[in-house]
Amino acid sequence: MKIGYPCINQSLDCTSSSTFRLASYSDERVEQTVAANLACLQEILEYNVAHGLLFFRISSGIVPFGSHPINTFPWQTRFAAEFRAIGDYIKAHNMRVSLHPDQFVVLNSPSPDIVQRSIAELVYQGSMLDLMGLDTTAKLQIHLGGLYGDRDAAIGRFVATFQTLPEAVKVRLVVENDDRLFSLQDCLRLHAATGTPILFDNFHHECLNHGEPMPEALRLAAATWHPTRDGVLMMDYSSQSPGERKGKHVSSIQEDLFRGFLRDLGDLDVDIMLEVKDKEASAHRACGILRELSLVPAAPEGYVAPTFQPAAELAAPKPRKPRAAKSSTQG
């Protein structure tokens, strides 16, 4: 079992998703930004290894305008060595990674243009995993898409589009149950038609279900993952933010609920992505609970779990290191 968090590390003073405005596009800018993003990604992965966090969602924004026609910079060849080195590091430390293309990726849109842009984005994100040399247990996680007033037609369009996808995308694509439109049952229908594994989101399942108890839902989703080709079930874990809109993610993991979830899990092996605001802070706490229960190896000798400020103080903006000057007369 591996624990992870998405995209951003709040303890480090770098971001792997720096970008710039379309209006200020230049090849030079792409080159500089990708170099900085990959350096930061490597730094985050090293932090994760040092803290026993072996699951990570890589930011979709590593390459600015990665699927936009304006971007003709050959980043795939320019950064081939860097991508390969990151992939080697991931494999050497037995880590698992995923990407979550954003809401603009809608494979079942009635608009052919939107579908084509969506495919281009999947090709871009999948190609990063290919350049890293990772196998097909590294996944691209999307939602089923829009409903457009007709569930059967919406699922049917997804299936039809899926058949046209490049093989490299097909083998990495997984579909997540969402909290309003497409339930676990809908995803199971899609799986039956396409073979696409279901990335299970426990919180979305709580928001939208057909009465399946959590342990049963977990097993239904897990059965859609081919053990060697896909790896163990990937899932998103979160819970309701108390007193807020239904579906709002909690800001920090609630340990009693997480322990209860682990009981639902029983002996099922899964990799858990924590979808909470405070990122690695919660991941450390979740990992501590798993160590307690001997579900992950004990921490190395001398390891001291990071401590974090109380939640109230987390709201304050984090002081950031000033940017390095581009040039300086002081050398």
Add this chain to the structure above:
DNA sequence: CTGTGTCAAGTCCGT
């Protein structure tokens, strides 16, 4: 330096 309006892209829902 800090504050803040805006940014490639889609869809649904609450107001």
Add this chain to the structure above:
DNA sequence: ACGGACTTGACACAG
């Protein structure tokens, strides 16, 4: 009709 939410804020200009 429009703003907010969604896996993740960050950029860039005004003051």
